[in-house]
């Protein structure tokens with residue numbers, strides 16, 4: 001068996017939540033998570049990220065309104081497997097979590113930096129694990145009308161809104177979504193080989 005460690009424990013426990021209780025959280029905890037996240041690697045060490053932390057209820061309401069306007073349009077025209085997936089998960093145009101969570105962390109990337117998208121999302125991954133360590137939860141929300149939100153917040157055009165992370169305590173009972181097994185995703189030496197085959201890593205998985 002692969003031995004379990006702290007990172008594996010946090011990663012396995014972490015799940016997206018879309019409902020929050022309104023219990024306050026400590027801003028120090030959010031800053032701790034940003035501190036961990038900013039240690040992430042980035043292309044040419046450009047660290048192409050900026051954060052806007054919002055707790056003002058009026059501003060959260062405005063952000064929710066703009067997002068929901070974009071979501072209504074998106075949900076009207078969405079087709080195919082994504083439509084089915086959204087229905088199954090009961091994800092609608094309504095984004096209550098944007099007001100419920102005590103904080104919204106808006107993550108921006110600097111478009112002039114090389115690999116700005118890859119670097120920023122890698123950093124977001126660090127942030128999610130740090131939240132889990134602090135017993136906090138989020139949903140990696142990617143609104144359809146990113147630019148409209150950026151404009152509303154007077155963020156310069158050099159920046160792209162990557163995600164809005166509502167941060168708070170979970171009030172969501174949902175189960176963690178299933179993950180593929182190692183055997184389904186890792187090949188050893190030869191594309192398509194099975195890890196469990198004789199001579200491979202059967203004992204380790």
Ligand SMILES: Cc1cc2nc3c(=O)[nH]c(=O)nc-3n(C[C@H](O)[C@H](O)[C@H](O)COP(=O)(O)O)c2cc1C
Nearest residue numbers: 014015016017018091139140141142143175176177
């Ligand atoms: C790049 C990215 C975009 C996502 N966008 C949304 C989104 O707009 N709305 C949402 O409810 N969840 C969003 N999610 C959350 C995923 O649906 C969720 O991570 C996935 O279903 C796996 O569930 P888990 O995080 O609980 O393991 C996004 C996640 C990622 C990584």
